[in-house]
Amino acid sequence: xxxxxxxxxxxxxxxxxxxxxxxxxxxxxxxxxxxxxxxxxxxxxxxxxxxxxxxxxxxxxxxxxxxxxxxxxxxxxxxxxxxxxxxxxxxxxxxxxxxxxxxxxxxxxxxxxxxxxxxxxxxxxxxxxxxxxxxxxxxxxxxxxxxxxxxxxxxxxxxx
Numbered sequence: 754x755x756x757x758x759x760x761x762x763x764x765x766x767x768x769x770x771x772x773x774x775x776x777x778x779x780x781x782x783x784x785x786x787x788x789x790x791x792x793x794x795x796x797x798x799x800x801x802x803x804x805x806x807x808x809x810x811x812x813x814x815x816x817x818x819x820x821x822x823x824x825x826x827x828x829x830x831x832x833x834x835x836x837x838x839x840x841x842x843x844x845x846x847x848x849x850x851x852x853x854x855x856x857x858x859x860x861x862x863x864x865x866x867x868x869x870x871x872x873x874x875x876x877x878x879x880x881x882x883x884x885x886x887x888x889x890x891x892x893x894x895x896x897x898x899x900x901x902x903x904x905x906x907x908x909x910x911x912x913x
Contacts, residue, residue, distance in 0.1 A: 764909050
């Protein structure tokens with residue numbers, strides 16, 4: 754098992770594409786701005802290169818960890834100590850029988866969706882409740898990440 758850094762980069766970049774659509778004023782952008790207490794004036798003057806650059810870095814970190822959640826073969830390798838050359842016959846037998854099973858976009862998307870729904874949604878909700886944000890804010894931002902993790906999981910699982 755090798756890490757496919759190009760797949761992780763493409764998965765990370767996909768978050769920008771989803772963001773351009775999701776936060777467009779004709780989709781959820783205006784509702785998000787209102788629920789976040791933002792105005793056009795407050796948004797002006799930001800260092801967008803820094804924001805987008807760091808967003809890609811952080812999305813790449815998420816993609817890196819997501820690969821271990823969407824690709825079952827990583828779990829089999831981890832159970833043997835992590836070195837495929839030292840894994841032994843049980844790992845080799847597992848890989849011979851199941852090596853490429855469940856390595857589809859659909860399967861990765863399912864695990865990405867579950868990660869978004871059962872990990873990211875609660876994380877965003879907890880923070881937002883303490884920040885006294887509305888449920889609209891929570892659902893807009895959580896929905897964005899659920900969609901992103903679904904797409905990222907699909908890309909990673911199908912391409913790795």
